[in-house]
Amino acid sequence: MNERLVERTLRAFSDDLASSAAVPGGGSAAAYAGAMGAALAAMVGRIAERKAKSDATTALISEADNLQSDFIRLVDDDSAAYARVSEAMKLPKASDEEKRARTERIQASLLAASRVPLEVAKTSRRLLDLCERTVHSAASATVSDVGVGALLAETALRGAALNVMINLASVKDASQVKALSEDLDRAVDGAEAQRTRITDFVESRIAR
Numbered sequence: 122m123n124e125r126l127v128e129r130t131l132r133a134f135s136d137d138l139a140s141s142a143a144v145p146g147g148g149s150a151a152a153y154a155g156a157m158g159a160a161l162a163a164m165v166g167r168i169a170e171r172k173a174k175s176d177a178t179t180a181l182i183s184e185a186d187n188l189q190s191d192f193i194r195l196v197d198d199d200s201a202a203y204a205r206v207s208e209a210m211k212l213p214k215a216s217d218e219e220k221r222a223r224t225e226r227i228q229a230s231l232l233a234a235s236r237v238p239l240e241v242a243k244t245s246r247r248l249l250d251l252c253e254r255t256v257h258s259a260a261s262a263t264v265s266d267v268g269v270g271a272l273l274a275e276t277a278l279r280g281a282a283l284n285v286m287i288n289l290a291s292v293k294d295a296s297q298v299k300a301l302s303e304d305l306d307r308a309v310d311g312a313e314a315q316r317t318r319i320t321d322f323v324e325s326r327i328a329r
Contacts, residue, residue, distance in 0.1 A: 146203065151199075162252055178258075205233065206231055234288045253315060268320050
């Protein structure tokens with residue numbers, strides 16, 4: 122597929138995910154969840170800005186826009202990274218030299234395919250941080266949108282984490298596995314509690 126995933130319609134992207142092809146998969150879906158969450162945060166900021174423009178709101182909008190751009194890039198980056206894993210697995214292995222070259226290519230591509238969802242996870246945590254800062258100043262009509270943004274951020278984070286772990290499971294370099302796993306742990310640690318704080322506050326604002 123030569124067309125960038127992010128240039129496809131929502132229906133076409135959904136159909137791509139539903140097909141028997143390995144790419145796109147959960148990593149790209151997780152990144153797109155993050156993009157939707159960041160877009161909602163930006164919307165909440167722009168609605169707030171219409172009522173009272175401030176440097177803080179302008180900075181919030183800019184941060185949300187940047188996060189959305191990062192996630193959109195990562196939708197394609199994730200699929201491209203895993204496609205390279207698939208290509209490496211198709212390399213010939215008739216001779217010892219070919220087997221060695223194939224193994225090296227697979228290992229390198231698996232590491233690269235682990236780093237992309239790790240970036241998605243880190244970006245998702247930044248989005249959760251933004252949602253937590255945004256929720257207290259959100260207009261009553263948009264506070265639920267911040268809650269949805271936080272839920273999408275956690276979904277993106279958890280989905281990305283699964284993709285990091287499944288790729289690292291086949292990486293043989295123990296030092297790389299340890300370093301990337303610890304990096305992932307830092308991104309995940311406390312995320313559920315943070316999302317709960319946000320959604321609890323949202324529900325307190327909208328409860329009957």
